[in-house]
Amino acid sequence: MVAVLTSSAQAKRLRRWRILRLGAFLFAIIVGNGPFAVSWTATRYEQWQSHRPDYMRAYGRWDVVADSATRSIHAAMLRTGKVLLMAGSGNDQGNFDAKKFRTVLWDPIANTFADVHTPWDVFCSGHAFLPDGNLLIAGGTKKYELLAADAPDGKKHEYEGLKDSYIFDPATERYEKTGDLNHARWYPTLVTLANGLVVAVSGLDDNGNIDQGNTESFNPAVRTWNDHPDLRKVFPTYPSLLLAGDGRLFFSGANAGYGPAGVAERQPGLWNLVNNAFQPVDGLPEPELNETAGTIMLAPAQEQKVMFIAGGGVGDTQTATARTAIVDLDSPDPTYRRGPDMAEAKRYPGAVILPDDTVLVSGGSTAYRADDSRTAEIYHPDTNAFTAAADPHVGRDYHSEYLLLPDGRVAVFGSNPLSDDNAFETRVEVYSPGYLYRGERPTITSAPTQIPRGSTITVGSSQPVAKARLIRPGAYTHVTDTEQRSVALPVVRQVDSRVTLSVPRNSNLLPSDWYMLFVTNGAGVPSVATWVQVG
The missing domain is CATH 2.130.10.80 (Galactose oxidase/kelch, beta-propeller)
Structure with a gap:
């Protein structure tokens, strides 16, 4: 037991000595290279902070x-x-x-x-x-x-x-x-x-x-x-x-x-x-x-x-x-x-x-x-x-x-x-x-490729769906994107893993095109989109 305690004490002293040596080394760098060291430290801290799970959430x-x-x-x-x-x-x-x-x-x-x-x-x-x-x-x-x-x-x-x-x-x-x-x-x-x-x-x-x-x-x-x-x-x-x-x-x-x-x-x-x-x-x-x-x-x-x-x-x-x-x-x-x-x-x-x-x-x-x-x-x-x-x-x-x-x-x-x-x-x-x-994403397991306006469609989802959106893909230049819009597909009913959605009839609201269909769960986490054609 005494030998174990002595070994433990020696290990602690060794760790303290390494920390002090590292501290002295960093101090010397900061004194000799102040601006560079501060910038390097700030960058490393920013990288660490931005990759923390609670920060990313x-x-x-x-x-x-x-x-x-x-x-x-x-x-x-x-x-x-x-x-x-x-x-x-x-x-x-x-x-x-x-x-x-x-x-x-x-x-x-x-x-x-x-x-x-x-x-x-x-x-x-x-x-x-x-x-x-x-x-x-x-x-x-x-x-x-x-x-x-x-x-x-x-x-x-x-x-x-x-x-x-x-x-x-x-x-x-x-x-x-x-x-x-x-x-x-x-x-x-x-x-x-x-x-x-x-x-x-x-x-x-x-x-x-x-x-x-x-x-x-x-x-x-x-x-x-x-x-x-x-x-x-x-x-x-x-x-x-x-x-x-x-x-x-x-x-x-x-x-x-x-x-x-x-x-x-x-x-x-x-x-x-x-x-x-x-x-x-x-x-x-x-x-x-x-x-x-x-x-x-x-x-x-x-x-x-x-x-x-x-x-x-x-x-x-x-x-x-x-x-x-x-x-x-x-x-x-x-x-x-x-x-x-x-x-x-x-x-x-x-x-x-x-x-x-x-x-x-x-x-x-x-x-x-x-x-x-x-x-x-x-x-x-x-x-x-x-x-x-x-x-x-x-x-x-x-x-x-x-x-x-x-x-x-x-x-x-x-x-x-x-x-x-x-x-x-x-x-x-x-x-x-x-x-x-913020947690597991829902998955669209099935969806029609063609979506008529004024209809209802049934979509398979791995999780209950809080809302569904058709988002038109963007075409962007010079701060201008005339395409971008997100159209709601109201939930009509939901049974097990299948949800029925209502598609708007108004073609001014929902012009014919290919859209990204997203479903989102109750925690606000969206699926990966499925491409569908509205017409």
């Missing part, structure tokens, strides 16, 4: 998962589960002159990238999903800008747009040429209507002038564009347009890029595509700061509430705001009401609907293409409040994209801060929300 987690080696300007979540990253010339005059245009496909499961032949400069085009899940892309770059100092006439020449139009087929993973636009467009917005037609508005024309209200629509049945001279509406470039439940297009007031500072062109409102009438929506706080702002239709889409997020002044002004505002489009007199302020003022915020009806708001910059904001927040529609989320590792501003993945995570791409060397962020970072660390 509360705030989620960010991980840099890959480097795309691509200057992604546009990103779209395809029905195959892959992500289309479109760069074109990638805001690089040298690439443009060499006709070096790029697109890659990212497979989030295999974490691999594959090049796709790109026949035109897709840089700064517009895009929207067709009812069959193919992606329509229209416009692009005909010519880069020429600064006054470099121009023979001493005047600045703006970017010039293209009439090119293509469809990307996720099955063949190829671009297919369609009929050309009637009007060249650079920085346009495309939005799909309930009847399957796609409307294109705004942009710079083939002379670098802002489009003066020309409206045209794409007919997927014949793959041609039709001009609509009776529908004229002037917008700034990349206007944020959403299809409302009554069939009108809601212009939130947000835009990116170019446009006059006048009030009329930036007035939020509901645009009627039958008679060209425009109903103004007033009440937006700080309306002079609506450029580079985000817009998102809150979940569920049946409530027709749209959130306006952050933004800045017109052009390259440095001003930014932390304000949000919410409008109920179902109101007889829809008017913006101020929402909760974010923790930080920013331009270019990324906003993504999550399967539990919350919204991730991340990234952005506190000035014009500068001072990246490495913060993230979660907006809760039920309490009309933000809560903190884990901070991303990579800053994002202009030319960044945010997409919900079928596994419930959010992937983030791109960023092009203003710099002498035209720096571009190519790393892919993924946010795993806190719900992924």
Whole structure:
């Protein structure tokens, strides 16, 4: 017994001696390398803290998962589960002159990238999903800008747009040429209507002038564009347009890029595509700061509430705001009401609907293409409040994209801060929300592939279902995503492992397309999505 005690005492003394020696060693490092040591210590502590189970349950987690080696300007979540990253010339005059245009496909499961032949400069085009899940892309770059100092006439020449139009087929993973636009467009917005037609508005024309209200629509049945001279509406470039439940297009007031500072062109409102009438929506706080702002239709889409997020002044002004505002489009007199302020003022915020009806708001910059904001927040529609989320590792501003993945995570791409060397962020970072660390996920064991509107469907689930959502995949560029929406499928009945869900009839609320079907349990934990086609 005495020998054992002596051995134990010796072991304790040895441990104390090692701890003291380590402490002395660390002290010497800190004294000799103070700033480095403090930074190293803070980084290691941050890594340890961010990987604690209770921290991840509360705030989620960010991980840099890959480097795309691509200057992604546009990103779209395809029905195959892959992500289309479109760069074109990638805001690089040298690439443009060499006709070096790029697109890659990212497979989030295999974490691999594959090049796709790109026949035109897709840089700064517009895009929207067709009812069959193919992606329509229209416009692009005909010519880069020429600064006054470099121009023979001493005047600045703006970017010039293209009439090119293509469809990307996720099955063949190829671009297919369609009929050309009637009007060249650079920085346009495309939005799909309930009847399957796609409307294109705004942009710079083939002379670098802002489009003066020309409206045209794409007919997927014949793959041609039709001009609509009776529908004229002037917008700034990349206007944020959403299809409302009554069939009108809601212009939130947000835009990116170019446009006059006048009030009329930036007035939020509901645009009627039958008679060209425009109903103004007033009440937006700080309306002079609506450029580079985000817009998102809150979940569920049946409530027709749209959130306006952050933004800045017109052009390259440095001003930014932390304000949000919410409008109920179902109101007889829809008017913006101020929402909760974010923790930080920013331009270019990324906003993504999550399967539990919350919204991730991340990234952005506190000035014009500068001072990246490495913060993230979660907006809760039920309490009309933000809560903190884990901070991303990579800053994002202009030319960044945010997409919900079928596994419930959010992937983030791109960023092009203003710099002498035209720096571009190519790393892919993924946010795993806190719900992924709150217990076992439900599994969809069976579901129909085709879902008719106005019907009921039966879905198999490994756990009781608290709610079900159809989330339309995103197609994101320049703080604009006209596709993103989450539609509730009310629970009709639930017996054992089978739940019957009601599908809305309104095609303005639920346009034909491929959707991600999520079911969520009582703890707010969502399943991995199953792809279904609504039509």
